[in-house]
Amino acid sequence: MMPGNAFDNADLTGADFAALASLVREHTGIAMHEHKRVLLQGRLRPRLRTLGLARYGDYIARVRADRAEVQAFINLVTTNDTAFFRTPAVWDYLERDFLPGWVAQHPQRTLRIWSAAAASGEEAYSLAMLCSGFQARAPQLTFSITATDIDTAVLATAATGLYEGRTAQRFADAHPELARTHFTPEGGALRARPELRAHVRFGEHHLLAPWPGGAQFDLVLLRNVLIYFDEDNQQRVLGQVHAAMAPGARLILGEQESITRIATPFEFEQAHVYRIRQEHA
Ligand SMILES: C[S@@+](CC[C@H](N)C(=O)[O-])C[C@H]1O[C@@H](n2cnc3c(N)ncnc32)[C@H](O)[C@@H]1O
Structure with missing residues (x-):
């Protein structure tokens, strides 16, 4: 020593x-x-x-x-800041616009969602709660959520579904009904119920590597991670993400992230939301 x-x-x-x-x-x-x-x-x-x-x-x-x-x-x-239902406008869009449209167009298919750069899993569980709630309006909706990160320590936390401190308190204050329905109190903490955890599969993935599952995702949330890369790597990451997206899929970026100034296969649709350009579809 x-x-x-x-x-x-x-x-x-x-x-x-x-x-x-x-x-x-x-x-x-x-x-x-x-x-x-x-x-x-x-x-x-x-x-x-x-x-x-x-x-x-x-x-x-x-x-x-x-x-x-x-x-x-x-x-x-790595910096792992995240929160349940981060950026409310994104969740309004998913609930009011994306999910009704997707269910109407794909009544028989499982919606495949990727929470890329998932950190400790709050985003993935928010997606699971949103889709579960949406099933009350559209029982035909089936969905699967893949959540990945490069940081194995946060992934281990995510897999336990145990949240404590400020992140749990803020969530319980903002969404008491969802917290009661999908989590059980454990001391001062909240643990995601097994039914909620069953919707999410966590795994390790480096965003600069090709996604091994092919063009499978209908919705990708790639939020608050591009900001850490320079333009070259932003383009590379977006190229890999594009290759993992099914035709007609949507990409959601973070509040500080605009990609309109760099050449990518995506075009702006509305705040935070991008779709694949026609020539890359
Ligand atoms: C600030 S958090 C964003 C979490 C969540 N997407 C959100 O918006 O709340 C950024 C995450 O990106 C992950 N990350 C950084 N570089 C990565 C890479 N090359 N591949 C995969 N994940 C990466 C970090 O480990 C971290 O958990």
Whole structure:
């Protein structure tokens, strides 16, 4: 172990930051700029301490040499903020526009939804609650939800369906009826009921890799993740997502994300909502 306060003196130098930013890009596609240096240092410092490493240079060597450390590194450098029913306008669109239209056009088919960059699963469970509720109006609706992320730690949380603290409190305050119907209280926390969890399949997936299931999704939520990529990788991610979408599918992006200035297979339909351009359908 290192003596005394050696760790507290370890500041991330410009060269170490550059090496780490390059590893972040290599393993996640995320572009990490200089203004994130303090953030990165704050996230990695406890890991150096756990590993008994005094210098970021030692940690860089460790990530380069040890595949198991790569996943721990990925889990630390990703930002996983999310919420149930994030951006209400999106959920209004899905309930009032997308679902009625889709059910009318596909009375016999299972709706396949992808929560890409699902973080701790709030978005995927929100989708499951929305679709379950919609079944009261349209019992013929069947649906499946695939939820993926590159961060295995948040995926493990998502699979448990256990939410505590602010995220659970905000959800219960905003949607008390849904919280009662689909969750059971556990101490101060809320756990998704097994029937809700059964609608969602969680898995690991890197958005820069091809989706292994082919062009299968009718609805993709790719929210608040493109902002972390530079334009090249945004285009690559959107290319992979496009290849995973069925004809007529819709893509939903986050509030801060506009893709109209870059060349993609998508065109703007309405706020947050994109469809596949005719020539790419
Ligand atoms: C800010 S969260 C967004 C969560 C959710 N989509 C939402 O809007 O509430 C971004 C998520 O993207 C994931 N992510 C970052 N890079 C990724 C990549 N290359 N492939 C898959 N997921 C990635 C992170 O792990 C994180 O959980």
